[in-house]
Amino acid sequence: MIRAVAVLSLLVLLVLVLYVPSAHPPERFLAQLRAEHEAAAAYWGAEPATRMLDRAMRMQDSTAEVTPIPAAKDAPSPAGVNGVVSREMSSVNQRLFNNAYFRAVDALLLLASYRLSTLLEWLPWLAVFVLAAVVDGGFERLIKAKEFLQHDPEMFALYASLGIVILCATVIGFVLPAMLHPLLLPCVPLAVGVLAGRALGCFHRRG
Numbered sequence: 001m002i003r004a005v006a007v008l009s010l011l012v013l014l015v016l017v018l019y020v021p022s023a024h025p026p027e028r029f030l031a032q033l034r035a036e037h038e039a040a041a042a043y044w045g046a047e048p049a050t051r052m053l054d055r056a057m058r059m060q061d062s063t064a065e066v067t068p069i070p071a072a073k074d075a076p077s078p079a080g081v082n083g084v085v086s087r088e089m090s091s092v093n094q095r096l097f098n099n100a101y102f103r104a105v106d107a108l109l110l111l112a113s114y115r116l117s118t119l120l121e122w123l124p125w126l127a128v129f130v131l132a133a134v135v136d137g138g139f140e141r142l143i144k145a146k147e148f149l150q151h152d153p154e155m156f157a158l159y160a161s162l163g164i165v166i167l168c169a170t171v172i173g174f175v176l177p178a179m180l181h182p183l184l185l186p187c188v189p190l191a192v193g194v195l196a197g198r199a200l201g202c203f204h205r206r207g
Contacts, residue, residue: 005161009168016172021104024177029107032177033114040118043182052121056114112174115185122186130193137197144201152202159199163192 041049170188173180 001157002160002164006164009164013168013171017108017175020175020177021101021108024104025100026103026107028177029104029111032179033107033111035179036111036114036118039179040182044121048121052117053114055117055120056110059113059117060110108175111177115174115180118182119185119188123189126186126189126193130189130196133193133197134200135197137200140197140201141203156199156202159195159202163195163199166191166195 037049037053040052044052166188
């Protein structure tokens, strides 16, 4: 069951992530980024909002280094290469990658990086709660093993599947150009932490 949920969730995630840039222009993602930055500045204050934006820009720069989309500076030099062939290769690269879809992909990644940066801003406060939930699940699993209580593999599969669905839905939410409330993102690690703890408590442990 868990494997089927994981495969289905990843397939839906892949389809939506590839579809969203084709349905919205790059300007839509950038406008959404500006709106969320203004909301973050109003909620967090100017300095934390600027820090989140700076972190998102660094993430975007790191992503650009590993993506297959070539930059103009990476184009082959005409020196030592036939000039006509070099110009033709550059023209092909421009036609392939310098279009509305790939510009929308770049803007989508920037919006997703900003939302991830916002989530990272919450993690220092949420890490303690998530750790406590997981440790509680570990103690529950240990107690069940010592007392020879029956474990529940069905509930383990349910909790694990819900955790996978929430994580995939979060990634989809990162790329959708729709307004996300600043208090929505911290709910994700809280929910995943609770589900991980409950799943750990139901997982079979041999005494």
